[in-house]
Amino acid sequence: MHRHKKITDSLKNSPLADFKVGVDNVIFSVDTAQNRLMVLLVMRHDEPFLDQWCLPGTLVRHGESLEDAAYRILAEKIKVENLYLEQLYTFGDPGRDPRESPSSFGVRYLSVSYFALVRFADAQLIANGVSGIAWYPVKQVPQLAFDHNEILEYGYRRLRNKLEYSPIAFEVLPEVFTLSDLYQLYATVLGENFSDYSNFRTRLLKLGFLSDTGLKASRGAGRPASLYRFDAEAFAPLKDKPLVFI
Template sequence: MSGRTQKKSADPPNALADFKVGVDNVIFSVDTAQNRLLVLLVLRHEEPFIGQWSLPGTLVRQGESLEDAADRVLAEKIRAENLYLEQLYTFGGPERDPREAENCYGVRYLSVSYFALVQFAETELIADGVSGIAWYPLKQIPQLAFDHNQILTYGYRRLRNKLEYSPVAFEVLPELFTLSDLYQLYTTVLGENFSDYSNFRSRLLKLGFLLDTGVKVSRGAGRPASLYRFDADAFAPLKDKPLVFI
């Protein structure tokens, strides 16, 4: 028998991949006081990508659903009322995770991403003494770990699309709001050029799902502004129709 060490043969082309599944959460909020769209990031304190910022994520535990894993990692990072996570997309390209190298674990890593928009003033960050956590303005996002910049870009596209056809904006506004408050939220997310205020105001009032409460509020030297409330029942016939808000 030869004393030479035989080289391990490569996997055949049709070999099945061995996967580990993780979840990554794209959590947006709008700081209306400073007109900033924010993203929740956490600082990694272990390899791979130690010392880099990333989206809040975790590997799914045995016997745990994807939704429970996504909820678990967020519960460790923030406290927020009525937080609803919507599944975004699955990212599973080869070599998206450096732990997929042949000299490491020899497995593939899938990321099932989730998306949410939360109220900035009502969301509390949990400082656990281990992982840094912070709101980052979208325009100042650094290079993130793994493929999280790609996941974030996909999440931002989903947020923009949802603002066009769904009432997601009212989930982060106070129950009573002015039309200027609503317009400011849209310009913060979509940009200043998405619509002028007069057209935006006229369009929404004609659709009939904003109820004038009869209450006015004074802000600064201008005329008092009316406070409105979102009427979900009146909006129901428009649900999922495109371009309702723009």
Template sequence: MPGRTQRKFTDSLGKQPLADFKVGVDNAIFSVDTSQNRLLVLLVMRHQEPFLNYWGLPGTLVRQGESLEDAAYRILAEKIKVKNLYLEQLYTFGGPNRDPRESVDSFGVRYLSVSYFALVRFEEAELIADGVSGIAWYPVKDLPQLAFDHSDILAYGHRRLKNKLEYSPVAFEVLPELFTLSDLYQLYATVLGDNFADYSNFRARLLKLGFLSDTKVKVSRGAGRPATLYRFDAEAFAPFKDKPLVFI
């Protein structure tokens, strides 16, 4: 019976000692290379055990008196210089034995990872390589074997990023203040993949929704016709907040 099973499970846990935890923060930092239609993630090479010489997500243990969010921003600031970014807490990964140090730690310390995901503009994200011999953008579709459970964290972050684009203005937080519809389309298409709407449908639906302001300014890029620059109108977007955008 369900009640009896629940009591048995509770009793078995009650005999176990309380876990002692160390808390880390790992960042899945994504960027969109629109020139080559690639979704990228920032990886760093580990220079110590465990997983010596493996690539992994930028991470750190949380310092005394430091909030989780402050630790996440510290990692960002140590790895890249960027003006526009979006950062959000993702998930807590805390399964037993997710970190090999647990099996050799005589005090039985468990290692939690509170993960965050970030989106930055590839064109303006400057990598900070001081004292670091391994830091690089990798295409999400072509990743090396990652340390710890970072492949799971990355996959979870990728799914969240896709979902976020469907109901939030996250794309406009990493675009410049003025942008073309082509700029916006390339960002969506790169993150969401081949099944995304074609450009003409995307353009027609987006303009009909009414949260983009036409600046009446045009910009020339290449041999094509000049493109109109738009600005995101947060107030006009408010009615669409937390609702799937139909053009997705």
């Protein structure tokens, strides 16, 4: 007998689960000054996991959609004009939350996670008189409450995938940018070995949706660099095609 059938048979007469639904946001940003991928963490001020870092989250209120709850917790923690937000995954393993009762009739806690990317320079954290909100480098994240390390890792994989197959980077870059700015964002998230600059530049320009503004940016002693703009209209015919940006 297959394991799946054994599990199904053992649960056949179990009572239906009673769920509370929460939303947890994996909010990423790129600190371009120090070339670090950052994630927003908050300190818990209640049990369980009192005084432990976690992802910003909330239980969904009566009459509130999941997306509205995700945006509400964003608005409570951060002020930002440009952001990218999408639903990530639902985490619902039994026992993922210590508040669950060992009884079959106890309340279960689901987490519907959302993935967000915001512009670091524009993001203003909201403390509201409560300490414990900070950007953490993804590589230095401590042990988080609940299963939030697992949720964070899932979000990190999604971010890397989105950079390869979608124009998500342009959601958080300034309106005009150099190819070096764009390359640095990719290198920060994907690692410096993902591509050399020359191949990256050739690939992106060949795709045809970067518009040269004719303007130059002078930084340091090097030659002034061309400033580009993402052309959403030129990208539109490519939207549903399996592109690889790198």
